[in-house]
Amino acid sequence: MKKTSVRAKVLTGTVAAAALAAATLGAVSASAEATDTPAVAAAAVRTDAQNKNLAQSTGLTIEAATKAAQATLDAAAKAGQRVSVAVVDRDGVTRVLLKGDGAGPQSPESAVRKAFTAVSWNAPTSELAKRLAQAPNLKDIPNTLFLAGGAPVQSKGAPVAGIGVAGAPSGDLDEQFAQAGVEALTK
Amino acid sequence: MKKTSVRAKVLTGTVAAAALAAATLGAVSASAEATDTPAVAAAAVRTDAQNKNLAQSTGLTIEAATKAAQATLDAAAKAGQRVSVAVVDRDGVTRVLLKGDGAGPQSPESAVRKAFTAVSWNAPTSELAKRLAQAPNLKDIPNTLFLAGGAPVQSKGAPVAGIGVAGAPSGDLDEQFAQAGVEALTK
Amino acid sequence: MKKTSVRAKVLTGTVAAAALAAATLGAVSASAEATDTPAVAAAAVRTDAQNKNLAQSTGLTIEAATKAAQATLDAAAKAGQRVSVAVVDRDGVTRVLLKGDGAGPQSPESAVRKAFTAVSWNAPTSELAKRLAQAPNLKDIPNTLFLAGGAPVQSKGAPVAGIGVAGAPSGDLDEQFAQAGVEALTK
Amino acid sequence: MKKTSVRAKVLTGTVAAAALAAATLGAVSASAEATDTPAVAAAAVRTDAQNKNLAQSTGLTIEAATKAAQATLDAAAKAGQRVSVAVVDRDGVTRVLLKGDGAGPQSPESAVRKAFTAVSWNAPTSELAKRLAQAPNLKDIPNTLFLAGGAPVQSKGAPVAGIGVAGAPSGDLDEQFAQAGVEALTK
Amino acid sequence: MKKTSVRAKVLTGTVAAAALAAATLGAVSASAEATDTPAVAAAAVRTDAQNKNLAQSTGLTIEAATKAAQATLDAAAKAGQRVSVAVVDRDGVTRVLLKGDGAGPQSPESAVRKAFTAVSWNAPTSELAKRLAQAPNLKDIPNTLFLAGGAPVQSKGAPVAGIGVAGAPSGDLDEQFAQAGVEALTK
Amino acid sequence: MKKTSVRAKVLTGTVAAAALAAATLGAVSASAEATDTPAVAAAAVRTDAQNKNLAQSTGLTIEAATKAAQATLDAAAKAGQRVSVAVVDRDGVTRVLLKGDGAGPQSPESAVRKAFTAVSWNAPTSELAKRLAQAPNLKDIPNTLFLAGGAPVQSKGAPVAGIGVAGAPSGDLDEQFAQAGVEALTK
Amino acid sequence: MKKTSVRAKVLTGTVAAAALAAATLGAVSASAEATDTPAVAAAAVRTDAQNKNLAQSTGLTIEAATKAAQATLDAAAKAGQRVSVAVVDRDGVTRVLLKGDGAGPQSPESAVRKAFTAVSWNAPTSELAKRLAQAPNLKDIPNTLFLAGGAPVQSKGAPVAGIGVAGAPSGDLDEQFAQAGVEALTK
């Protein structure tokens, strides 16, 4: 992310994934995709200029999070799939959970965990699943799920939310819908 | 739901509460508010006409549930309050969860439990809380919360969903917002 | 169900398994086993004709679910095996749980999870276990168990329940008993 | 309980309740209702005559437990009520769980806890709830629920199972159905 | 925080408590203690000026949170008491947990819950405990503990963290130590 | 412990209870029962003389803990009662758990919680239960149980373990058996 | 139990392991190690001769279970190892738990799970771990642990208890100590 647009454009996780593909195995620091940018600048948490005890962190508004979730469900509906979608913030707290009509009982929790995983490592879960070839025990970290279907939402390269989808016949489809949710935030 | 048929009318929880006020202490059977209607007719679960092994149950579509949740958040925003809202179905499964901007960390789980409680007894939680005077241990039932802020969504008198709200300075305010969500389903 | 109408026929999981064998890896959409049928038609959840806010979902009556569970235990008893059996609905909620005489302490929870898994993906768990060769992390989804012994109950191709069995010396035996339970619903 | 055999008599919880009414506050020892009988004789656990390392404990067969549960649901159906019923053994392990058609989402867990409570103290939960006046913290014991609706199944005065019911408009109704289940074991 | 700007001043919970004493029963909105200030301005979450999808939230740096926790333990040590202390952020996530030497096994979880409760309602838990007289079921909200010993950390009137202490012979002592932690942030 | 040195004497909880009766409401500091003794000296945790980073804490050997638990069961057996007994250390970790023959399913967890409560506050739970009159919310602290039946084991006035008993018809009986376990450590 | 072997010998798990080595993959039916004996006869649960509703199940007395656990700890002490040991009954309920001096914090729960696993499949966990080569997902069954260190206690071929040990440098050592516990029951 050499140059960030003035308007703090929210990039899709797909772009991030490309950048991350060569990253060191393990958790991804927020600076991984822009090595010439200091880690501190890229973080979603910044020290408050007026009070050194305080730090500011960035997240989605509930309007934005809901808009993304609904765009996700719309994309799934167009594809004739029944899914659940979750949006979690940088702290891993669920902001939005929608269990779609006819979505399986396993889908809400799967969606939450995929979203949690994507925001934790700032990468799509399809990419993260590949890392298990080298670090198989990553998947033992509580509350994670290393299945395609999760995408990070980024601001200036740092993760500010995660979107997770579950219920389609393949994780790739799930993730396609999650990306539709991420892209809805750039419009 | 511009025009609701007589037979599929979605009543607000307020109406139900009035009907339930004289009910026997304890869980409310679906027939309690219409004693001249057979219990089976008022239930949200009906045996399938074509296959005696099957039964049909009624719930909200995700579109309806989301519409109700957003109407709830809108009502809270107009009142300057920060809340979370949950919509659960008749099985107690969460269909929608929205954690509003600035809503406290206790609010999502509280909202889910109020919604669960309202749909379980088919009454607003403000009414149910009053029953504790006679049956104080009702509140020990797992996953319930006997605080104002939950309202049932009904179809033909039977509960089909529960809406729960938490985060406002009083449970009465929470429930006012939940009722705004229920009413959004009648428009 | 002495005579099943063509349109409400309850298929055994075995038939479904054959149809699903070529399915795309991952979760199975309800339309997977009848590609010429639109997904919406095959779903167990349908929008209510009279109220667009409402949807109807199909499940087993408690009589049918109990009948299936007992047929399962009977089949196990004939084979001299001690098992537990669970029937869960499309929402993953347990409708029936029977811990057979002498069944091991691990069997009730295993039975519930197999039933949950079968209804979530609309396929026998013996089939689902094979998918792990391609998607090994599917088994990390909470509340699932990818061991033979679970079978879906279907109505018009859509899953309406899951039957799970555990406790026999092999999962294949467990699943044979679960299928006996499914078949009891077609008589 | 039309005619009970002298030697294997299964008492209904109602009878036990009468005997227990004067008992000391707190947990009830198995000998409480028959003080002239040594505690060891009345227990459901007996040392094995041939091997001092072993003890025999008494429980219901799955056939008996299922019969009791179905009798309970039948009684509820006759009264037009929708409930869930659970049968747990002396170790507190669930042997049977049936979630009736249209029973609320709170009812299965409530039923299990009432059954657990009844078998733990060998008394109907309506009686046990009264003890809270003197020992209010009894209800803080994990997995218990001090609401009417649970009844013990006894053999020679000792508890061998508990039946719990939840979902009716009052706990007294729930317990009436539970007693119908207990009585089914004497026929 | 040698010199606190007017607008970023971190108030001690004690001051907040005074302001809150007359508040409406129930959860406290962030604007409760300054009714002439719009709720939006007082909130710890603000919409991002450059991107309407984003909001900024305020929290403590780990340095500040650790400093507060250590000041708390120091105050306890001076009083000869053995306690645990927790600092949680506005989302209820634990930032710091210190189990002091000789502190009882119940103290870490108690400290976390007191901190969670204080930040959820933006008031000291000694004040919140008094509200139970009017709304006794507030204490049934998951993860809360209505015992003195928790204090909110505020920025511009909005809660940005909670400090909880447990282990001293009385909750009042616990809270005195928590307040010492809050005050350490103003130095 | 044939001859106990004056300084390492293990006091029975009964003695401690007498000393604690006048204590301030709330958690009991280890120095409460001997105000002329510095808190540091009475604590079960002491800084290591040779390495300032280290502290020594005192607990029971497994032999001692088992001896106490068996003495407890023996006392119950003599009284014709069926109980479970637990011994937990100062960190609240279970060292011994024995579920006696015929003890109810609620008894093991109750015993563990009573032991945990006794060691946390260094007082018999019969005493602690009385404190609820003034501080009713103490009982909401996780893992505690404010029912008679728990007794602390002390060394030099500081708690080094807790013994909890459950299953007898009254908590007073349970606690009598727990005290028998404590006393076994002085012989 | 029409005719019991003269000494009602409790076989060690080692013998059972040999018999089980050729068993079908999966859970082991109680008849596996004695194919000429009907499964019903070998079961630890028998229908009561006098009341068809009742069944008798066999377990260890608390004296026997404690004796076995102590023999296990003694064997570990002789080998200079620090371990925890658990004895669970056929229902998977813990009867005895001893955390030895210096045993690691992971050892008590590991011991319980090994004991649970051994009694569930009526085989030593060292044997069961080998089965994972063919059925790798067996280890996903809740509450199990497929590591050497667990041994079943049998009566007439049926499992009546499980002994689990954890904490030694290898599972083989753990299991050797568990077998010492089983053997103590034959003396």
Next chain:
Amino acid sequence: MKKTSVRAKVLTGTVAAAALAAATLGAVSASAEATDTPAVAAAAVRTDAQNKNLAQSTGLTIEAATKAAQATLDAAAKAGQRVSVAVVDRDGVTRVLLKGDGAGPQSPESAVRKAFTAVSWNAPTSELAKRLAQAPNLKDIPNTLFLAGGAPVQSKGAPVAGIGVAGAPSGDLDEQFAQAGVEALTK
């Protein structure tokens, strides 16, 4: 650890790892790395010289534990990484938890589990992860995490605490920071 310094020097886990590399597969007894030292002498738990019922165990003071945690965060900050750090005692109880600024939501629990794992087996988790090649099911033990990032704190060869770190792009980095924490205790 051939020769331990008189002053109970706290060795870094790195040294221990070297010694442990050739150890028997499985849990490591405290004597494994110094076979010429009796196990009893190397243990962190010693029988009390004055009272045979009592044993002394060694742990870190809260000052030492906090110092180590802060040194860990400092090392991470110098490397531009955002991590969480936990210090647990020999009983697996968390003494210190610090969630660093910008550390991912998965990091606190990961840090706790790595610390727990390191202190349980008295080895760095990078070494323990290698053992999975031979004993893959070790990672199924509850509360463990076999990922690099955990280091034991030792006194006289016995584990007295564990430090765990999570959040850096690789587990090796995490462990480097954990070792910095361990080393801070030797200064």
